[in-house]
Amino acid sequence: MINTDSSFYQVAIYLPDRYSWYTIGSLEAPFRVANDILGAEKFRCVYITPVGEQAFSESSHLPNSMLLSDTFECDLLAVVSDSVPDEAVSALEKKKLQHFYQQGKTILASYGGVFWLAESGLLHQQRAAVHWALMDRFSERYDSIELSDHLYERDKRLITTAGLAATLDCLVDFLEETEGQELAYAVSDQLCMDRIRPAQERQRLPFKQFGGDIQPRLTMAVELMENNLEEPLSTDEIAELVHISRRQLERLFKRYLDTMPARYYLQLRLKRARQLLLTTHTSIVQIGLLCGFSSGPHFSSAYKAYYHMTPREERSKMLQAK
Structure with a gap:
């Protein structure tokens, strides 16, 4: 024993x-x-x-x-x-x-x-x-x-x-x-971790697992989102660029990712913002702009709704632990 x-x-x-x-x-x-x-x-x-x-x-x-x-x-x-x-x-x-x-x-x-x-x-x-x-x-x-x-x-x-x-x-x-x-x-x-990912962060799914003729449309849509964080595209614009209707795009996201395109896009931008907050000295206002938020209050409100703390609180928490 x-x-x-x-x-x-x-x-x-x-x-x-x-x-x-x-x-x-x-x-x-x-x-x-x-x-x-x-x-x-x-x-x-x-x-x-x-x-x-x-x-x-x-x-x-x-x-x-x-x-x-x-x-x-x-x-x-x-x-x-x-x-x-x-x-x-x-x-x-x-x-x-x-x-x-x-x-x-x-x-x-x-x-x-x-x-x-x-x-x-x-x-x-x-x-x-x-x-x-x-x-x-x-x-x-x-x-x-x-x-x-x-x-x-x-x-x-x-x-x-x-x-x-x-x-x-x-x-x-x-x-x-x-x-x-x-x-x-x-x-x-x-351990060289660039950040401590929170529990509620979603797994990054490999889109090739979905298969089917329509799968490339979903992959294309996500890639468009990832490549356009600073100036976000509208759901209609993304649907047009991947050559399907908005309704078809929303069905794809709901079926495979259990969320809507706009919500998924917002989460991508917030995750990028959190990474910048924790790993750079870029100002909070500039980070908000880099991640597609038109104003400081908009960025702060969206960030708090997702991470349960404001960007300023997140950075202060990180600095206090140093």
Whole structure:
């Protein structure tokens, strides 16, 4: 049994199926960097692997490795897999996940790991962030669970992330909430993150997945938006340039992106504005103009509605953490 000393926060990383060293690194890196910055072992990671025939030979190379059947404690349990379970999740896996949740622990699931949470009944009536490549399979198995195309979802003590990059954003955000802005920004700087993406940011979907004769029109429309942030085009102008009607364009956006063209365009401009706020010294007024906002009040109002803070508050928050 690994005893959890109250002086550190223990993260148990469960690897139920195939995984890569990149998978492990993306989960452990924020905590390792935080320890280095703090000059103390505030966070400790241990690895948990399946038992019996489920076990993988790679697990023998993992530091601080234990079997799922062993007795262990943790503050955060992360379930991550590079694949979707081919067979039913074992009774032991369900029991362990349910046990830790009932004990008040936080559980995070990344990429295929979200399937283990769903199989254990922990996502009942919850929104789950699922990587776009897994959405069809997930909805086929769990049609009662609401899908989210956000980078990650945090509902009390359950966290689902769309992939490893999204997990990195989520963990840095988690550090900001638990340890403060200064440490979170220092960790993100060490990891060369140009910004900490918020949970509600949508996954960037590869449009080639949509297929069909009409798909190139959607790709063209999004590319027009991305290339015309400073002087936004109207929805009618975009429809005309991609040679379809406005109504057809709106149907495409609603079907594949679950939003309307104007709303998607606004989000692109706001995300670009946030990136400039956090990574440049350009004035707030100039950033608003560069991102297609005709006035300071218009920019501030739209930014606050989406990010729940004004551009000035966003930049002040960043400067205070430096």
